Amino acid sequence: MTRVGRRKTPVAAVTLLFLGLSLAACVPGGGGGGDGGGGEGDGGSAFPEDDIEIIVPFAAGGPTDTVTRMIADPMSESLGVQIVVQNIEGAGGTVAAGQAATAAPDGYTVLMHHIGMSTAPTLYPDLPYDPLADFQTVGLVTEVPMTIIARKDFEPTTVDELIAYVQENQDTVTLAHAGVGSASNLCGLLLQDAMGVKVQEVPYDGTGPAMADLVGGQVDFMCDQTTNTTGQISAGEVKAYAVTTPERVESLPDLPTTAEEGLPDLEVTVWHGLYVPTGTPDDVVATLTEALQAALQDEGVIDQMADLGTAPVETDRATPEEHTSLLEEQIGAWEEVITASQGG
C-alpha cells in the first residue's frame, strides 16, 4: 500500500468525489429526510420550515402510493416546503404505522393510510399502537370505489347471474385477492357475506399479480379498487359486474352500483386519510388539514383521480372530525366481518 501511495491519492480523491456526487444525486430524490439541507423556506418560525415526510405503508407504484404522490405536489406548493414520500412496506401497513406512531409529534412525519388502519386491530392482535389513541387524524383524502370483476370468459354476465352461479358452484369457483388484509381481501369477504357463500380464496402478493392471473383466466373473480381495474374494464380484458358505491363512477358510467343490482349491504370504499402522531400541536394539524383541503380542490388532482375512477372527498370530509368518526365506525364494522370470517 505504502509503496505506490504517491500515485494513488488523486485517484482516491476522484473516486470519493464521484461517490459523493452519486450520493448527492440520491439524497434529494427521497433518501434522507430529516435535517439534511436546512430550510430554504420562509425563514419564519411557523410550521413548516423543513421538509415534510409522508410515509406510505405500501409499495411505491401501488394505489395508495399513487394517491399520495398526487396530493403531495399541490400540498408541497401550498406549504412552501418539499414533501418527501417514503414507502415503508410490511405487515399490512402496520410496520409503517408503528414507526409513524412513535415519530416526533411535530407534523414533519405524516402517515398516509387507508382502510387498513381500521382493520389492523382485528387482524393483528399484538398491534404495538392504537389507531385511535396514538394518532391524530388530519382528514380524509379520497374514497376509492371498488368493482366486482371476473375473467372475461366467466359465464355469468350480471350480478344476479353471478350470485346464482357462485352459489351453485361454491366448491369450484376461485376468488382472487391481493393478500390478507388487503382491500380486495376485505371486499371479497363482504361479497361472500352478501352472497351467502364461502368460496376458495386465492391470495396474491399485491394487486398486480392478481390482476395478471385474472386477465390470464387463471382465477374466476375478484373485487378490487377502480384504481387497478378501470383500464382493464374499459379495454374489455375483464368482465365487470358492479361498483360498490352508492353512486355510479364517472369513468365507468355503464357499470351499475351494487345497490341497483340488489346488494345494498355491499357498500365498501377504500378510504384514505392522513395521520400525525398524537401530541402534534393543533395549529400544526390545522395547517396540514388546510393544505390537504387545498390539494383536494386542485384541478390536476381532480382530473388524475377521475382517470382512476375516484374523486377527492368533499372539503367538509377532509377534516379531523369526519376522519375520526369514520375511523371509529370502521374499526367496529370490520372487527365484526373479519371475526365472523375467521370463525368459519
Add this chain to the structure above:
Amino acid sequence: MDLLDNLALGFSTALQWQNVLFCLAGVALGTAVGVLPGIGPTAAIAMLLPITFGFDDPTSALIMLAGIYYGAQYGGSTTAILLNLPGESSAAVTAIDGHQMARSGQAGTALAVAAIGSFVAGTVATVVLAVAAPPLARAALSFGAAEYFALVVLGLIASIALASGSTLKALAMIVLGILLGLVGQDLYTGVPRFTFGLRELYGGLNFVSVAVGVFGVAEILRNLHDPRTRRRIVSRVTNIWPSRADLRRITWPVLRATGLGSALGVLPGGGHVLASYASYAVEKRISKHPERFGHGAIEGVAGPESANNAAAQTSFIPLLTLGLPAHPVMALMVGAFIIQGITPGPDVMTDQPELVWGLIASMWVGNVLLVLLNLPLIGLWVRMLRVPYSVLFPTIVVFACIGTYSLGQNPYHVLAVAFFGILGFVLVRCGCEPAPLLLGFVLGPLLEDNLRRALLISHGDPSVFVTRPISAVLLALAVVALVVAVLPSIRRKREVVFAEDE
C-alpha cells in the same frame, strides 16, 4: 408495413432532442445511483421517480425512467464486478465470475464485456418488443401458478451449476437460502414466521441486506483475513479492452443469453429473476471448460449480463401491452403512468402509440448512450481498485449501510448486513458459496407461493402439475437437469478418492 411505421413513429419521438436529453439524463443518473453499493434498479427508480413528476410530457418522463432503470442495472453490475456488491439478484450472478476477473486484473475486460453484452441484448430485445409484443404478452398469460412453480423448480435445480465446488454444499446453501426467504408474514394466512416477535421482520429479510452481507462484507472480511489476495489486485490492473479472442468467446453466450432472457422477461410472474441464473447455468453446462466458471470465466459475465438486460427490456411487454406490471420496477412505472394521467391498461398501446413506440425506440437509444457513457468510464472505475484498502473498505461499508438504510429507513436492514456479513465469511471459510444461497433466497418465496397457489386453484389436486402441458414439460426438464447434475459429481467423487491416494 405496420412495424416500420411504428418504429418510424417511435424513433421520431425518441430522437427529439429533449427526449434524447432526458434519456441521457436518466441513464447517467441511473448509473450514478446504481454504482452505490447495495442500490439496485428498484431502489434507484423509487428514489428518482419524483424527479419526473413535474414533466409536462409523459413520454419524456417514461423515457427518463426507463433510462434510470437500465442505467441503474448497469451501475449495479459495475459494483458487483469491482467490489462484489450486487444490488439486485441478477447482479449477484455477475459478481460470481465478474469479481474473480477483477481480482485477477481483468476488471476492465469484465466491465467492457458486460457493456457490450448488454448492448447486443438490448438491441435484439428492442426488436423483439417492436415485432412481437402483443402475441408474446398473450402467451405469457397462459403461465399460471403451476407453470411458475415448475419453472422455479427447474431454475433451482439448474442453479446447482452456480456452485464451482461441492454439489452437496451448493444444495445446502440453496436450502438455507430458501429458509431465509421464508422469514416474514405468510402471504396466505398472515401468520408471521421466523420473525422472533420482531415486527420489522414481518416484511421478510431484505434482499439487499442479505446480498451486501454475504457477498460484499464477507469479501472484505476475507480480504482482511488473507492479505496476500489484497496485494495481488493492486499490482495487476491491466487489460481494459477485451481481446479479439475474448470477443469470439462471448459471441454465442451473448446471443443465447439474449434469447433466453427475452423469453423469460416476458413472464409477468417473476421470469426476469431467473434470466441471469438460467443463462449462467446454461453456459456452464455447455462450456467445454466448466471448471473455469467461478474462477473468472468471461462467459459467466457476458451471458448473465446479456440475459438480464434482455429480460429487463422484454419485461416491459406485459406493462405496455396489457397494463400488467411484471415486477416492482414495472409497478413503479405504473405509478408513473398514473401520475402522468395515463391509465395503464391494454388501451395505452392504441391510444398513445407515440408514447409506447417512443419508449420502445428510446430503449435502443438508451442502450447506445449507456455504452457511450460507460466505456470511457471503465478506466476510471478500474482505477478505483487501486484505492488503498484502508480507504476503500471503510468507504464501501459506509456506503453499503447508507444504501441499505435508504431502502426502507429500517435500521434492522443495516443490522442484517452485519449479520449476513459474518455469516457469509463463515460460509466462505467452510467452502460454501454465497450465490446458491442468494438464489434460494430469491426463488424460495416464489416456489412456495406458486406451489400453494396452484394447489388452492386446483382445490388441492396435485395432478395439475403434470396435467398442464407447460408445467409437465418444465418438470420433466427439471428431472433431466437433476440427473445430469448429480451424475458427474458421483463420478468426480471417485476421482477424488483416487487423487487422495497419491
